Amino acid sequence: MLKNAWILLLHSYHKGFPWSDGISRGVLNTFLQSDINTRVFIEYLDAKRSSPKRYTFFLENTLRLKYQKRTPDVVICSDDDAYTFYASCWAGEFSLMSLLYFCGVNSRDSLPVEIDSLTALEL
Structure with a gap:
């Protein structure tokens, strides 16, 4: 299944942040x-250092093009x-084509959307 797969690792924070x-x-x-x-x-979403709403708009369009x-x-x-x-x-765009995994999410109950193909990675 993962042979020759393209994997996107989407971080909430920035490069250099120990967690990321x-x-x-x-x-x-x-x-x-x-x-x-x-x-x-x-x-990287750079959520610790950016204004989420403004930055997210530009990042969403950039990644969509990319x-x-x-x-x-x-x-x-x-x-x-990141979740x-x-x-x-992106859920509507990628959900039929991508498997989604997550890690470091504090609580599934606090998340805005539940996705059918969701799998938690235990670290």
Whole structure:
């Protein structure tokens, strides 16, 4: 299933933030140590340092253009802001084409949208 898969790792925070860097290392090391041929793309919402509503609008359009020709096979959302962004901006677009996983989400009950193909990653 994941052979030659494109994986999008969507972080709530920024590169250099210890949580984000640790998740990235774990995901990249897991695929490097496996026999699975994948391409991992990493995007950052920068939620700790940006104005969410204004920035999210621009980021949504940028990522939509960036991935319009090739949507990811798997999306991994790291933390609540990444999941909320995915659910509100991309769920309809990618849900039929992508498997969604998440990690670091505080509570499923606090999330705005429930997605059928949702799987939590236990760290």
